[in-house]
Amino acid sequence: xxxxxxxxxxxxxxxxxxxxxxxxxxxxxxxxxxxxxxxxxxxxxxxxxxxxxxxxxxxxxxxxxxxxxxxxxxxxxxxxxxxxxxxxxxxxxxxxxxxxxxxxxxxxxxxxxxxxxxxxxxxxxxxxxxxxxxxxxxxxxxxxxxxxxxxxxxxxxxxxxxxxxxxxxxxxxxxxxxxxxxxxxxxxxxxxxxxxxxxxxxxxxxxxxxxxxxxxxxxxxxxxxxxxxxxxxxxxxxxxxxxxxxxxxxxxxxxxxxxxxxxxxxxxxxxxxxxxxxxxxxxxxxxxxxxxxxxxxxxxxxxxxxxxxxxxxxxxxxxxxxxxxxxxxxxxxxxxxxxxxxxxxxxxxxxxxxxxxxxxxxxxxxxxxxxxxxxxxxxxxxxxxxxxxxxxxxxxxxxxxxxxxxxxxxxxxxxxxxxxxxxxxxxxxxxxxxxxxxxxxxxxxxxxxxxxxxxxxxxxxxxxxxxxxxxxxxxxxxxxxxxxxxxxxxxxxxxxxxxx
Amino acid sequence: xxxxxxxxxxxxxxxxxxxxxxxxxxxxxxxxxxxxxxxxxxxxxxxxxxxxxxxxxxxxxxxxxxxxxxxxxxxxxxxxxxxxxxxxxxxxxxxxxxxxxxxxxxxxxxxxxxxxxxxxxxxxxxxxxxxxxxxxxxxxxxxxxxxxxxxxxxxxxxxxxxxxxxxxxxxxxxxxxxxxxxxxxxxxxxxxxxxxxxxxxxxxxxxxxxxxxxxxxxxxxxxxxxxxxxxxxxxxxxxxxxxxxxxxxxxx
Numbered sequence: 001x002x003x004x005x006x007x008x009x010x011x012x013x014x015x016x017x018x019x020x021x022x023x024x025x026x027x028x029x030x031x032x033x034x035x036x037x038x039x040x041x042x043x044x045x046x047x048x049x050x051x052x053x054x055x056x057x058x059x060x061x062x063x064x065x066x067x068x069x070x071x072x073x074x075x076x077x078x079x080x081x082x083x084x085x086x087x088x089x090x091x092x093x094x095x096x097x098x099x100x101x102x103x104x105x106x107x108x109x110x111x112x113x114x115x116x117x118x119x120x121x122x123x124x125x126x127x128x129x130x131x132x133x134x135x136x137x138x139x140x141x142x143x144x145x146x147x148x149x150x151x152x153x154x155x156x157x158x159x160x161x162x163x164x165x166x167x168x169x170x171x172x173x174x175x176x177x178x179x180x181x182x183x184x185x186x187x188x189x190x191x192x193x194x195x196x197x198x199x200x201x202x203x204x205x206x207x208x209x210x211x212x213x214x215x216x217x218x219x220x221x222x223x224x225x226x227x228x229x230x231x232x233x234x235x236x237x238x239x240x241x242x243x244x245x246x247x248x249x250x251x252x253x254x255x256x257x258x259x260x261x262x263x264x265x266x267x268x269x270x271x272x273x274x275x276x277x278x279x280x281x282x283x284x285x286x287x288x289x290x291x292x293x294x295x296x297x298x299x300x301x302x303x304x305x306x307x308x309x310x311x312x313x314x315x316x317x318x319x320x321x322x323x324x325x326x327x328x329x330x331x332x333x334x335x336x337x338x339x340x341x342x343x344x345x346x347x348x349x350x351x352x353x354x355x356x357x358x359x360x361x362x363x364x365x366x367x368x369x370x371x372x373x374x375x376x377x378x379x380x381x382x383x384x385x386x387x388x389x390x391x392x393x394x395x396x397x398x399x400x401x402x403x404x405x406x407x408x409x410x411x412x413x414x415x416x417x418x419x420x421x422x423x424x425x426x427x428x429x430x431x432x433x434x435x436x437x438x439x440x441x442x443x444x445x446x447x448x449x450x451x452x453x454x455x456x457x458x459x460x461x462x463x464x465x466x467x468x469x470x471x472x473x474x475x476x477x478x479x480x481x482x483x484x485x486x487x488x489x490x491x492x493x494x495x496x497x498x499x500x
Numbered sequence: 501x502x503x504x505x506x507x508x509x510x511x512x513x514x515x516x517x518x519x520x521x522x523x524x525x526x527x528x529x530x531x532x533x534x535x536x537x538x539x540x541x542x543x544x545x546x547x548x549x550x551x552x553x554x555x556x557x558x559x560x561x562x563x564x565x566x567x568x569x570x571x572x573x574x575x576x577x578x579x580x581x582x583x584x585x586x587x588x589x590x591x592x593x594x595x596x597x598x599x600x601x602x603x604x605x606x607x608x609x610x611x612x613x614x615x616x617x618x619x620x621x622x623x624x625x626x627x628x629x630x631x632x633x634x635x636x637x638x639x640x641x642x643x644x645x646x647x648x649x650x651x652x653x654x655x656x657x658x659x660x661x662x663x664x665x666x667x668x669x670x671x672x673x674x675x676x677x678x679x680x681x682x683x684x685x686x687x688x689x690x691x692x693x694x695x696x697x698x699x700x701x702x703x704x705x706x707x708x709x710x711x712x713x714x715x716x717x718x719x720x721x722x723x724x725x726x727x728x729x730x731x732x733x734x735x736x737x738x739x740x741x742x743x744x745x746x747x748x749x750x751x752x
Binding site for chain 1 (some may be wrong): 503504507508514526527528529530552553572573574575576577581631632633634635636637638639640641642643644645649650651661663664675676678679680681683684688709710711714715716717734735737738739749752
């Protein structure tokens with residue numbers, strides 16, 4: 001291919017440089033890249049007056065490059081999914097939003113139950129065809145959208161034989177609130193708050209991705225201190241969620257000590273974020289161009305003191321898991337996803353790493369302060385990969401790694417203001433920017449495109465949950481249905497981040 | 501076993517004695533806004549322009565009015581006001597019985613009142629709630645969930661989140677109510693035995709929040725079912741949620 005558009009993480013280019021390929025060439029090029037080991041970070045369509053244009057963003061973890069290319073798309077398209085399983089959810093999304101038929105897609109049905117533009121037929125969420133196993137003694141269990149706990153809504157359909165699950169199908173969309181559609185034309189000060197609400201437990205991850213795109217489009221560079229504070233907040237977010245989930249995993253197997261302690265410690269970590277910006281979820285911390293809050297030496301000391309207590313509490317609470325054989329035996333060999341499956345469906349984040357995939361955008365496509373402070377990827381020894389125990393172990397290793405990174409990053413803060421200047425936020429016209437961040441669930445990908453006035457005309461958000469929900473479904477194959485809560489919590493995917 | 505006992509000893513007793521003592525909030529925590537007395541002399545409109553979500557309007561004598569039902573508590577208006585009329589306090593008691601009660605135009609604020617005597621006789625000492633998440637971002641849910649942890653220990657107040665609306669005295673709803681959750685919410689509401697109460701938690705559930713005006717949402721619970729208590733914030737601090745519920749039960 002002659003013309004290529006290759007971007008580094010958090011950079012932009014003129015949209016004129018975007019290669020627009022014939023659909024056959026598009027498919028061929030995408031297949032080639034993925035066969036060479038690149039990952040499909042985003043695949044989405046943008047409607048124009050005549051027809052929709054499909055864009056692909058393919059991340060190469062070896063070279064830290066992201067290749068973007070496009071193809072004009074008719075009403076009918078040959079589906080990539082039979083050869084590239086990673087594309088299956090993206091193609092379902094495009095079919096649902098834009099009415100593009102994906103010929104050959106094995107299971108083309110809605111993912112969000114969102115009405116198409118101009119569609120007047122009332123849509124009943126969850127009302128669709130489900131994969132069905134037939135036969136004597138085979139039965140179906142339906143759960144949701146309203147669940148028993150304080151959890152987001154989603155519908156789960158299990159095909160069971162006795163206690164054994166043959167297949168789990170997950171239908172989401174109940175949290176769909178029109179985020180992507182609302183962004184074009186929205187003032188940036190509001191849009192970044194909206195990004196914080198893509199998935200409330202990943203406020204920093206999504207807000208950072210948005211800020212990076214707007215900075216790239218405006219030719220702005222966040223100061224080193226701003227990068228550090230944003231990265232510290234991202235690691236606190238990771239620690240808080242991993243801690244809460246390890247507690248919940250213990251709770252799901254009836255081991256209450258770790259469950260009770262971790263629930264509280266998670267709050268202590270959220271309160272540490274609260275020390276920086278007043279809000280437990282880091283709202284208002286990330287700004288396009290920099291950071292909304294400063295960390296002076298007093299605050300730095302407060303944070304470090306608090307982390308010392310948190311670290312001791314975490315060790316006391318979490319070491320109990322692996323000291324207790326009855327807990328470990330419930331974690332081991334439960335909810336296993338093979339490395340091959342994880343690779344094929346493009347799993348990301350700790351769930352992917354627990355299957356042995358080397359995926360971490362902090363390392364492969366460094367952003368923020370991670371170019372100087374890289375985490376070591378913890379890998380669990382082969383043979384024990386991909387089960388609940390592996391996912392729990394990875395999360396505990398990551399908590400400890402985050403603690404190390406936060407301390408190192410805080411030590412590197414200098415006395416310069418982190419600040420930001422809203423006046424400088426002026427995205428250039430007819431451009432495209434892409435950003436990847438490593439949220440606690442995995443890779444977050446945002447793609448921004450501007451129109452002739454420099455206003456955002458299209459904005460694509462890919463939450464890590466988008467890649468991983470199908471992984472959860474696979475983890476339930478041949479499992480006891482009673483292990484569903486445990487498997488579910490080991491992934492703890494986002495409904496709202498998926499539904500947008 | 502020894503390890504478990506050792507951990508128990510290390511983790512100590514951590515339940516905070518609320519309401520006997522007031523929980524410490526972070527120095528940068530943003531609570532209830534106050535509008536200072538006196539007229540706005542410049543009438544510059546900077547506060548209204550600064551608000552990312554349109555939570556501000558100008559009332560009599562161009563004095564700002566903040567709608568806590570939409571407010572993100574981001575302090576943009578406070579920073580923008582050249583006359584320093586707006587000041588965000590550390591007060592985390594934000595709940596109100598009526599949506600209009602969330603409009604702040606002075607230094608004072610009428611806090612939520614307890615439910616009526618008959619309801620209080622039934623629910624004042626034991627309140628079972630069913631939580632429905634309806635199109636938000638899961639932050640309100642997270643800070644509601646946290647009330648069950650030892651620090652807050654919700655159960656000591658006789659409050660419990662239950663698994664079925666049939667077991668519940670009321671609903672605590674979060675999110676702007678997406679179109680896709682409307683039916684499920686209404687069904688859950690209808691499944692409550694009467695009498696019942698409804699608590700709208702977070703800016704989304706009160707006004708639509710950041711999603712207000714999107715055709716995919718219903719701009720808050722109140723447009724579908726009657727609401728008895730509004731707990732503002734984006735998301736509200738857990739103490740705000742707990743304080744609001746306790747106040748409504750007549751326990752404060």
